[in-house]
Amino acid sequence: MSYEAFHDGLRDTRFPLNHGSVEMPAVGFGTLFRDLGVTTQAVKHALDAGFRHFDCAERYRNEDLVGVALKEVLEAGTIRREELFITTKLWNTNHRPERVEPAFEASCRRLQVDYIDCYLIHTPFAFQPGDNQDPRDAFGHVIYDSGVTLIETWRALERLVDEGRCRSIGLSDITLDALKEIVAVARIKPAVVQVESHPYLPEWELLEFCQQHGIILLAFAPLGHGMEPNVLEDTVITGIAKRLQKTPAQVALAWAVQRGVAFLTTSATPSHIQENINIETLPQRAMREIKEDITTRVRFNSVVETGVPGFIPRKKAE
Structure with a gap:
């Protein structure tokens, strides 16, 4: 039986943004690769598999390589720009207001697009302005x-949105308290908040706040980034996967969308890219098990505390 024959539409979920008439595909593809050389081909594989939401960043240093893949499909006419949802991010060294528009324009140029669907502040921490993305003092401190x-x-x-080349704006790697401060005073409310979230870091309180304000919660590392303790080896997840004849990754990703969270996965392997988009609705019993029976709580990335991205290696939990 072919997959398409019982495909139930969860993978096609789109969440409306609170600003304008844009919708974000819940299933997204991240473009942060250790080996930048795989970027263009990985994005092409993702487009072929059906991904239409791409998450980029100035800091990833490969927007131009993403742009090559985007330009190719758009010029071929197989996909229209309106079908794509493209996010990129303002890096910490460009927080000063006069640096924002030039940084945005540079991202558009590299990605070879006329507009950006969502522009995020990469972290709430401003670094020393300049060309060095990781400014450090003599002691190695940021x-x-x-x-x-x-x-x-x-x-x-907000001014970028006024000018019309940026459809929506949001924040990344932000805590609930800092988000509340922005929401309280923003003229244009954040449309998207991107944070680490997975069954070991469900962020229920943040999700509730976002839903009250019409903000989309977008999860990075939705599979726990392969770190220990391994989300995909959790007995609750593996038990559900076995019962439903799905992979643990497909269970964790379906859980995200069903609870109202968009997600980003990253892979350069075509089979993994395909696996990550082939998600189906979980029974309510499975949703309940993940919420109630998983008690492990781990944050794998300390960026929310420092503004410096990076996953912290951990020893296997005893």
Whole structure:
């Protein structure tokens, strides 16, 4: 029996944004690769598999390689620009308001697109402005920029929306408290909040706040980034997968969409790319088990504390 014969539409879920008439495909493809050389081919594989939501960033240093793949499919006419949802991010060294528009324009140029569907502040931490993306002092400590506040940067993003080349704006790697501060004073509310989230870090409180304000919660590392303790080896997840004849990854990703969360997965392997999009609705019993029976709580990426992205290696839980 072919997969398509029983495909139930969960993978086609789209969440409406609170600004404008744009919808974000819940199933997204991240473009952060250790080996930048795989970027163009991986994006092409993802497009072939059916991904239409792509998450990029100035900091990933491969927007131009993503742009090559996008340009190819758009010029071939097989996919229209309106079908794609493209996100990119403002890096920490460009938080000063006068640096925001040039950074945005540079991302558009590299991606070879006329507009961006969603522009995110990569982290709420401003770094020393300049060309060095990772400014450090003589002791190796990050040099932060105390000369700009997050709301000043946000106001510059609001102006991008006013100008029409940026469909929506949001925040990444932000805590609930910091998000509340922005929502309270923003003229244009955040449309998207991107944070680490998976069955070991469900972020229920943040999700509830986002849903109250019409903000889409977008999960990165929805499979736990292969770190220990391994989400995909959790007995609750593997038990459900066995029962439903799905992979543990498909169970964790379906859980995300069904609870109202969009997700990003990244792979350069065509079989994994296909597996990650072939999700189906889980029975309510499975949703309940994941919520109630998984008690492990782990944050794998400390970026919310420092603004420096990076997954922390952990020893296997005893």
